[in-house]
Structures are given as C-alpha cells and as structure tokens.
Amino acid sequence: MFLQKTIRKRAIVKGIGVHSGEKCSLTFIPAPPNTGVHFVRSDLPGRPSLGVQADFVKATGYATTLGGDVFSVATVEHCLSALSALRIDNLFIELDGPEIPICDGSAKNFLEALHKVGLVEQDQPRKYCYVTQPIYFSEGEKQAYVVPYHGLRLTVTIDFPHPKIGKQKLDIDINDQSFTREIAGARTFGFLKDVEALKARGLALGGSLDNAIVLDEQGIMNPDGLRFDDEFVRHKALDALGDLVTLGMPLMGHVVLHKSGHDVMNKLIKKIIESKDSYKHIELGADLTEEIRLKSHFWS
Numbered sequence: 001m002f003l004q005k006t007i008r009k010r011a012i013v014k015g016i017g018v019h020s021g022e023k024c025s026l027t028f029i030p031a032p033p034n035t036g037v038h039f040v041r042s043d044l045p046g047r048p049s050l051g052v053q054a055d056f057v058k059a060t061g062y063a064t065t066l067g068g069d070v071f072s073v074a075t076v077e078h079c080l081s082a083l084s085a086l087r088i089d090n091l092f093i094e095l096d097g098p099e100i101p102i103c104d105g106s107a108k109n110f111l112e113a114l115h116k117v118g119l120v121e122q123d124q125p126r127k128y129c130y131v132t133q134p135i136y137f138s139e140g141e142k143q144a145y146v147v148p149y150h151g152l153r154l155t156v157t158i159d160f161p162h163p164k165i166g167k168q169k170l171d172i173d174i175n176d177q178s179f180t181r182e183i184a185g186a187r188t189f190g191f192l193k194d195v196e197a198l199k200a201r202g203l204a205l206g207g208s209l210d211n212a213i214v215l216d217e218q219g220i221m222n223p224d225g226l227r228f229d230d231e232f233v234r235h236k237a238l239d240a241l242g243d244l245v246t247l248g249m250p251l252m253g254h255v256v257l258h259k260s261g262h263d264v265m266n267k268l269i270k271k272i273i274e275s276k277d278s279y280k281h282i283e284l285g286a287d288l289t290e291e292i293r294l295k296s297h298f299w300s
C-alpha cells in the first residue's frame, strides 16, 4: 500500500519575483493527510488559502497563474513540478507576497529545499488517477494526450524556428531520480524581443540572465551557455509536471505533448477530469495486478 506523503518539517526558499523584481520568500509547510496542496498568503488578513486545482487556473500565457476570490499566485509551475516528481500529496506553500521566487528559472532550488528536509509517510492511502483509455486534446497543431501506462511517463516534442532550438524531443519515466538528474535544472527561456516588450509593460522587471535563458535572433545571450543541449524541451517537461499537480492527485499514465504550453495542459487536465469513463481512482497495492505492483515500485 502506498501512503500519502508530506515533508518532515518546514523549508524556506528565498529570491525575487520575476515580475516585480522585489524580494519574496516561500515556505513549504507539512500538511495533514487528505489536505492536498494549497497556497497560503501570510501577508494578507486572515491568511487566506487557495487549493491547487485545474478550475483555479486563470492565465496561461507565459506562466500558470492560480487565482481565487481573494488572491492569485503567478508562475506556480516550477515549484509545483518538484512536488509532482517527489509525489508530495499534502503541503501548504506559504508566500509573503503575490509572487513565487523565480530563483534560477528552474526547479532546482525548490527540489533541493524539499530534499534537505525529507519526506514522511502519513497514515492514509494515496489515491492515483489511473488512466484506462486514451484521452486526447488538440488545438491546431498543438496536441496533448494521455494513454494508459504503469507509471508516469512524459514524451514532449517542441519545434521552434530558432537556430539554437529547432526540433527537440524528450521521452522519460518520471521519478525522484530521473527528475533530479534530467529535468529539475532546466531553466525557463524567452526571446529578447518578448522580454523587452514585457518590460515596457512593467512586467518581467526581475527577469535577467540569472533566471532565464534569453535568446536573440541568432543565439543564446547567457555567457555560460546551456546546462543541457536540449534544455528547452526539458524545461517544457518541467512545466508540464508542475501543471499536472492541478489534477489533484498523481497521474498514472503516459502523457504525450506536441508544441503544447500551459494553456493546452490546462485543457488536457480538465478533459481528463471530465472523462470519467477513461480513468479510475485507485490505491496502489490494494486492488492492482502483480504487474502494476512490480512496475510501480519505481515511483512510490
């Protein structure tokens, strides 16, 4: 039986907000079983909270924003991707302002903070969303679908008409080890012309070569270059894992994404939730075949 997990004790990540450029900090706080993942604003009266759910996703242009009646949180996906890979079920994520620290533009600092405090099992079984039939979503040339798989696997392809990006593909089974090694360090990226346009609108004021890969027409502006030759597609996988947390429980399936972004992921997740005949909520180890039990030890 796989049990729900939270973290052993509080963990803090400090940095600046990518839009405001102001200092901000985030604290991961253990939560009781069956709580789920919630953002909490410690700077607002009554410490309001907001659950991480697909219905609360309200903007999906450059980043995923979660919004409720009282507050919204921008750029949630990098911190959430670490939760997805570590299978953390219950957690409060406390913020002292409207933004999440951008750190280096990857999930590295969040993952390190969580690894440092460690995880703890709780006394309730974890429920998985086990996909039993394919679920498709497409919009023009963007495609996103999930097919049955005994684990969590991602296949991501991108195609950008830029000499340093072009076509890239990543196919990977997701667990703590593979995420840490192959995905967590991949940084967000942007094009110089878009960054300049955002700054002119008072956005991305904290954005710099310290927290994003920036591309001009010909190449990469960061003096140290890339962390991986295909860092771009790896970051897309990181974003997708973060968005998957809005499903509300770990997914057991193979997610295939082509030219997808936050908007398409959000639509795929909503379609999964609606497709009640195409998945089951299961507890691992209780009502599964031996084959699934054997394969699932990779991702407990």
Ligand SMILES: [Zn+2]
Pocket (backbone or CB within 6 Å): 077, 078, 188, 235, 239
């Ligand atoms: Zn991202």
